[in-house]
Amino acid sequence: MAPSIDIPQTVEWQGKQVPVWSMQTIDYGLILSQDPSEIDKVTKACLEDGYFYLNLQSIDGRRMLSDQKDTLSLMKRFFDAPIEAKNEYGLISSHLGYEPVGSRTGAFGAGSKDGYEMLKVSRDEIQRGSPKVPSPIKNNGDLGLLENAIGSANTITKVILSALSTGMNLTGASRYENSHRNDRPSTTTLSMMHYLPSSVTGNDKVGHQKHTDISSLTLLFSEQWGLQIRPPGTCGAREMGFVAPRAGHAFVHVGDSLRFASGMKFQSCIHRVVPFDPSEHRYSIAYFLRAEDDTMFVDSEGRYITAGQWHDEKFKAFTDPWQWQAMAPGSMILGGMKEAGEDDPEGEPVAFQVEKTKEVAVEA
Template structure:
């Protein structure tokens, strides 16, 4: 990678100097690989309350827990796509500096998820104990919008606060559209899930800039080990392969399948909070990031993610409508609250963040 020390270079010019990250410039995603059969959902049809499209969302969230969201068919969707591209270009600048400098913004495990995570982390629950090859900056929605007092971030982030504010608000609204659609499909009040993820309340919501190093030599290294997200809903923009989810087809015996990046589409998945709120009716799909397939393995992988987490005061328990479901699933991750205590979302997130490793 080219080391850029002149930060006065325009972001778009800088991006071209560092890596060819547009779909047209990347090596092609190889043919013939096992692809996850996840649905493609139209943003426009969801906004129009299309019944068939709403049913597809519910089916996706009861099976794989993942689907593609086509953002090309609305103005708001096109805005989100543009913001994700701007954040991609910003990510090149944020990561292209010595690791010693990035460590000045390190997150504190078990205290806060916000800040910088270095590559080389070993997840505590990973049986193979493989160091990951992904670094990221978690940028708090609350910090960007002044909801809570901000920690320090690199200038590449703080100088672009308006972009983060616009992206987090637009991404949050789009995710709430999905949660409202699910609520209606489950015969709940439309705001049943959205009210547990209020934008204006302190929460773990954040935008993540990620960078996974190219696997030039160790092709068996892991980008991120298998996990489920522990928030409510996640929106991912990525331009390179490597994401896999575990198959729900019994005949495939939990085989890993690729989620191929599709231009103009975000990848949406549910997190464990939605499993908790519905007592196991909805699913948070297990996924991982491995070396990109084919010639893509030689390209650094960047992605932009928005995580919606329940606001901190929400109790992590099923909605009354789902309390008596027979198919209850344990979704507290690898910990159990002491004495059967019902945790708030803030407490729950801190417990889950400890599992990120060291």
């Protein structure tokens, strides 16, 4: 059973007080040093919560913070480019390419749209040295910045993965990092997201649909409010609450693949993104560390499938119209995680509920 959560502070959002949920803070320098107490701490955080802050302010983590700043500058340049240049290749595959605004179901149920555009860069493509990235990045010499960011994020997430293997007393081939080898094909991706202001979308009820990630681990950076999570278990959490941005820290959470690999022991983080300040441009950077494509596990439907198959099926569910999402396996969007809260009336499918207030839509 998950421990009780401290009474959270709240912030006002859309006319009501919404929790700001607390969480553990893990020191990256201590994890890198394989400090036993920090390994126990991060393992406990993944078993009970499925998320934590990662303190990157030591000498070992500051390179990632620098790469994050460089990537943010790159993003602002890229997303300011004309749509024809950004969409030069379109969405090449599910983990590579550009997605225009309005490509997915939004955060406010049936009929709503996402309100963001996204550029995804495959780690495998970068490693091969011939990435298909749009001209505004290639022509500006920004490719090196992406290589640095992916390299730093890959190292950090692998260090955490190794610590979790140790914390779960895994040895030899059963250790998690042995299904995340750099030389094996995977859908590991750096995703850069730009959430547009309501003056552009025409609505302040847009955002990123509630879901769990396809990843093993997600390393997330954003300097702005908007990320919401739902704590798992019987901890009394009755609604989605915000994650407070914290300077010098990343937000790390467990995705479906690592939860499945742990035999459902780890929690997969239920989260979404909503417009906290509808007037601002919001930017976030997410590194999705994913298992090798041919890694086998039992998924939330009890099927024995590969990581690649789970990725493709769940990505299709993400991008399908909400009417089609209703036909996907019931546990697909939330990875089998259960929830019960006042923003999710009991008995309604959580992945595609119709909002109780007026339905909203955004022109793509």
